[in-house]
Amino acid sequence: MEEQFSQVASLIGDPVRAKILWALMDKRAYTATELAVYADTTPQNISMHLNKLVKADLLAVESQGRHKYYNYSRPEIAYAIEALASLLPKEEPKTAYTADEKPIRFCRSCYDHLAGKVGVTLTEALLKQAYIIKDADSFSVTAEGETWFDQFGINLEELKKQKRYFAKPCLDWSERKHHLAGALGAGLLNRMIEDGWVRRVNNSRAIIVTGKGEQRMMEHLKISLK
Amino acid sequence: MEEQFSQVASLIGDPVRAKILWALMDKRAYTATELAVYADTTPQNISMHLNKLVKADLLAVESQGRHKYYNYSRPEIAYAIEALASLLPKEEPKTAYTADEKPIRFCRSCYDHLAGKVGVTLTEALLKQAYIIKDADSFSVTAEGETWFDQFGINLEELKKQKRYFAKPCLDWSERKHHLAGALGAGLLNRMIEDGWVRRVNNSRAIIVTGKGEQRMMEHLKISLK
């Protein structure tokens, strides 16, 4: 028992791994390379450390193409890190915990669904309104959700027929949080473009939210984009 | 910041130090030698580790003659240890956390005041009834306490004149918790012997509680010795 306890603690205690765990405190996922830069070490080294953390079930990985996004594997990890941090000889709080909020990131479309700040916020709103719920590895639509999507002009039956994931959580590269991908995500984006909520910027992947869109999001989902 | 975080974590992460911190989870103080035995290492080594923990303000020391008793320096330490323990891959709880309660330890007098199980229980009861309160480094008697001690036949003014600490917290070697020492502790023991609450066993240091004593303790201080 103390054996395992000691193992977990020493796992956290290495300087590089401590930095990794510290960086992840902001609840966003980071790639191996980013963490290497942050911890000021080489890719090989960070790879080794990340592996140890994953094996010990302190971190979870999510592969996205040639990237790997790392995150806490479960909420207890964050609690433990905070408990440890509370032991630090406390100095002036200074600017700590002030402006975590970065300038609003651009709204981009990830392949064909809606990602970026807007995509994440939208997904969180859908979850909050209980129109969708997140299971282990996918989203599913609730009864209320079915009504809502229907009203919005989205045919769920149609989408389900498509040869692709229906509603898959996708990790956004700028927000580092999950957003709605798969057929449902794409359908939502299409419908929003059709209805003039958002607009593509001159053929690029970038997306901007229209005034109407902002208004409607507030009406339908109580979303304020600030 | 991460620097300090890493330092604290690696401090906890060493196998020997992890064992020390683990042992202290039961909220009792241990001596260096005991911890050395527990952690299966040498006195020199445990001394080195204990020093590191004290310097980092994770542990506090209390010297008692040639012994040194170690304990967490503040409650946050216990929280952090528990938070870390909660990360362990959980196996069967088995017999863990079952019978922490050891067979009742013998009631001994520590120099001339009352120590052991009874001394600690008594002190805790006095605190609970708010007859005494514990400050930084000593006990002091409250207004209600003055009345109570007076009724019990203890002259506080008399005791205060003595050339010794009036009411000092003393760490008991078997219970590993603080109990009342100094003039007040001695006075209390004397009065209890006089009044037949407790009796010395054939000139040894051992003390036994009489039937009358048990009854009176319940009456006066709501103490049940089990």
Added chain:
DNA sequence: TTCACACTTAATTCTAAAATGAAGTATCGA
């Protein structure tokens, strides 16, 4: 299909810090 990129793996080197050995010092009990 080819290159660059993101990340891995394995073998080797390096190093911080844990353990040991050989002195101490302070306290208690006889």
Added chain:
DNA sequence: TCGATACTTCATTTTAGAATTAAGTGTGAA
């Protein structure tokens, strides 16, 4: 006052595991 005990200090050795070197593999874009 004289051990025995509890703990410390310092100089030296040992070692676990972090970092490095030198290959890889798999993915995406041109």
